[in-house]
Amino acid sequence: MSFLHLLIVFPIFAVAIIPIIAKAVPRLHLGWAILAVPIFLFISFITFVPQISANETIAAAISWIPALDLHFAVYLDGLSLIFALLITGVGSLVVFYSIYYLSKERESLPHFYSYLMLFMGAMLGVVLTDNLMVLYLFWELTSVSSFLLIAFWYRRRKSQYGAQKSFLITVGGGIAMLMGFIMLQVMSGTTSIQEIISMRNSIQDHELFIPALVLILLGAFTKSAQFPFHIWLPDAMEAPTPVSAYLHSATMVKAGLFLVARFTPVFGGEATWFWLVSGVGIFTMFWGALFAMKQKDLKALLAYSTISQLGLIMSLFGLGSAALNGGADTDSVVYTTAIFVGLFHLVNHSTFKGALFMIVGIIDHGVGTRDIRKLGGLITLMPITFTLAVISSFSMAGMPPFNGFLSKEMFFTATLTATELSIFNMDTLGVVFPGLALIGSIFTFTYSTILVFRTFTGNYQREKLEKEPHEASIGLLISPIILCSLVVLLFFFPNQLSRFLLAPAMNGILPSYAGAEDFIPHIYAWHGFNTELFMTLGVVAGGFLLFKKYNLWKEVYDLFPSRISLDNGYRQILSISESTSNRFTNFYMTGFLRHYLFYIYAFLITVVGGTLFITGSFVLNTANDAPIGIYEALLVIIMGSAAVSILFTKSRMTATLLNGVLGYCIAIFFVLFRAPDLALTQLVVETVTTVLFLLCFYHLPEWSKEDRNLKVRIPKIIISASTGALTVLIALSVQGNRLFESISSYFEESYELAGGRNIVNTILGDFRALDTMLEVVVLFIAGIGVYTLIKVKAQDGGDSDERK
Incomplete structure (x- = not known):
């Protein structure tokens, strides 16, 4: 077993010893012991950075079921390393945050940290495995563990509903993905992802290529909350805030993005892949931003903003996949910038969105509500939280001097480029991308402004708050402070991230372009007076105007009545399924054998x-x-x-x-x-x-x-x-x-082989001795059970009122 294998199973092994630790040190908050796990993993993955930044890869495999080509194969390159660092780095901050957020007296901490470590191990398995079937195994394990985390407060009906909803949608997509994986295995004859990538040219004309493409994208879209499968994410916000900060900003929802990035070398350059990934992504960005502004709950607002940001990254991966349509010419290399921006914004989003979820948790923890209508005037009561909210929110809005500004500007560049190139008829339809990007960014600025100013400025309404507002303890603030510090540092030193992490990841997604001129763009904070800058000014002006005049145009949401919404459609499907199954069950379950x-x-x-x-x-x-x-x-x-x-x-x-x-x-x-x-x-x-x-x-x-x-x-x-x-x-x-040839001739030699003249006896006593022994053991156990029941009945003298 290699070191990479140990890193994957380490958090899963921690699950087994958590109950022991909880009993051994009952007075200690369990989070302090668990914190060592993600920190160790993060440091371990950091040690791989020099090797991976030199464009090396690490691979190892453990044979599992060779006859079925199933091996626990791991593969570490730039792409998987970025995700591994996010999983363990943000995981460390989330565990530290949870120590001060969750009370050891009121919460079942062994259960919480067991689910969290199980999820961490599953996510590491997803991003590090090189076998299709093992990837699917870890993929569904993320769904199971996230179900347990979302339903952690299981006595709440909304937690039960949110967990069930996320589980049904993501597992449904996972089953579709499994069918796609099987088709890939049929086409290529292997379950190794890297081998499939190397065989792209030989399988792209196969009749199963497009069906496999669509089915794999269904798995990616459901996990990353893309339209119309995004409806599970807002209901998943019923989970504790540390769960939301971890699963729904930095890890689980990024699994679908990883899947798209990993299989871009296989399907990239195919028109179906390009239009589905980029089209669904850009529309999801617009749709999520539009509905984020109408939310009254801060976590619901962040949920829809996450949907929007995930759509933005997905659209960039789709646009960048067009580079594989031809050779490494000038136009194609320009398209690779979209992939780069997608990776850059993926990292940026994990920093500012993780901080935002923690900040909302601090507000809820400090005042007892997340309802925007009850909040206001907290700037003087919670000044540090306000500062952190400004940094993370305006980074999400794409304002300087924060990292979100850099990736947002490059996002505009990528969408504008789509109108200039002729790949897949983008010269006629490409105008849709910068249009939706601009509108979605205006909405993003608006809901980011709502989050900050509706919460911390305006009238202070103490009578509507459940608690006396107060600034959070230093323990709750440390994690968002670290994330907000990264938000600022990445603005001033983005090319360090590009050199050591983003460039190797690009080589993992588009290996054929490695070394091409301008393959890895240089990140600048100032590009002069260009179209992207004017789009940013339009975003600020339009977003601020929408914020100030919100009461005048909010009736637009009445055009989307709840009875015809996707959520209502899901509930109707669920209701019809339950009623139909009940009627069918009552029809055949008559009670007669x-x-x-x-x-x-x-x-x-x-x-x-x-x-x-x-x-x-x-x-x-x-x-x-x-x-x-x-x-x-x-x-x-x-x-x-x-x-x-x-x-x-x-x-x-x-x-x-x-x-x-x-x-x-x-x-x-x-x-x-x-x-x-x-x-x-x-x-x-x-x-x-x-x-x-x-x-x-x-x-x-x-x-x-x-x-x-x-x-x-x-x-x-x-x-x-x-x-x-x-x-x-x-x-x-x-x-x-x-x-096949009959085996009776073998048993005819029973005397020579077993020393018995009766074939049946030798089969039972020698050739099938173990089977016969187990049958006898079963009968023995049954006899003991009957004897025990008889003795209990005799001692009790029959059923007494007490036993009844």
Whole structure:
């Protein structure tokens, strides 16, 4: 096991020891012990930076199921390193923040940190694995662990609903993604992602290429909350603030972005990929920004702003994928700038959005509400929080001197470039991208302004607050202070980030362009008086005007009634699914065993019999069958007569006796076939079961006239006869389709191999000894259980009122 493997399993291993730590040091806040895990992981990944920045990669694999090409393969390059640092770096700050946010007296901290570490390990597995199926395993583990984190306050109905909603949507997308992965494996013959990337030219003309592309994007869009799958993210805000700061700003929602970036070398340059990724992304940016402004809850506002920012990054990855449409010419290299900006803004977003979630948590912690209508005038009461809010909010709005300004300017450049190039007819449709980018950025500036000024300025409304406002403790402030410091530092020193992290990540996404001129753009804070600057001035002017005149135009949201919203559509689908399943369940769950047997055998006949008939698998070959003797024919006639008589009998006792005739006839067959030991076993079993049936049926009422009615029995007769016929046909077909040489010759040497003259005994006692031993153990355990129940009953003297 390599060091990278250990880094992935380390937080998962921590889950196992968290209960031990909690019991060992009950007075210590569990977060202090858990904090060592993400810090160790972050430092470990930092040590890889020199190696990765030199354009080296690290790969290792552990064989798992070689026959299925399943290996726990890991691959660390610039792209996976950026995500690993975000997962562990922001994770460290979130754990530290949670120590002061979550009370060890009121919260179940072992559960919280177990879920958090499980999620961290799953995310590291997603970004570091090089095997499709292992990636899917970790992908769904992120969905499960995020479900547990969102539902941490499980007594709240909104937490339950939000967790269920996120789980259903993301897991649904994950299943679609799995189908896409299987198609990729069919096309390439491998589950290694890097091998698939190297085979791009040989699989892009395959008929499954486009279906696999669409299915994989469904997984990415659902996880990264792209339109129309974004509806789960606002409801997920019911999770504790540390969870929101971690999952919904820096990690889980970025998994879809990672998936798109990782598979860009495979699907990039394909028109379907380009239009889906860039089109859905840019519209999601616009849609999320539009609806962020109408939110009354600060976390809901941040949720929609996250949707918008994720759409922005997704659109950049889509625009940049056009570079793979041709060679490394001047136009294509210009497109690679979009990929670079997407990576840059991905890092920037994690810093200012993580800080914003923590700031909102501080406000909620300090005043007892997140309702914007109740807030205002907190600037003098919470000055440090206000300062941090200004830095992070205006970075999100794209204002200097913050890192968001740099990536926002480059975003404008990328969208403007889309109108100048002819790839995929962008010369005619490309104007949509800068248009939506400008409108979405205006809305972004507006809701960023709302977040700051509606919360910290205006009238102070103490009567509407649940707590006396106060500045947060230094423990709660340290994490957002660190993130806000990065917001400022990245504005002044962006090219250091570019050199050591962004450039290697670019090589991972577009390896064929590595070394091309202007492949890695230089980041400038000032570009002169150009179109991007005038767009920024328009954003400020338009956003400030919308903020000041909000009451005049907010009625525009009435054009989107809740009854036709995507949320309502989801609820309707859920309601219809539940009611339909209830009606269907009530239809077949009658409480009668005979009905359940009817369904089971009808399904067996339809599926198995239909499949064998359609495929022509029924083959009757009697060439090697032994001749049928007179005694065998008589026994068959007797058994057939007894079986038919059971259908017309009027009492349970008669039916039981006739069923016994069938069993004893089988015992006689064993005698004729020279298997006396089997005949003896059959006689014993048949005698015991017949006696037990008689004892049980003695206490049951006789069959009613309705039960004896022939019309009631006809469906049962049909099912019984069909099941029997199917079983016989399958047995005869198996005998007539010998795909392999019989193993009977091996057992014929039982005396030489096992020292026994009876083949059956040697099979049970030697060749299948372990199986026989386990069967005996099962019977022994059952016997102990029966003995225990008898002893308990005898000691108790029957059920007492207390036990009832």
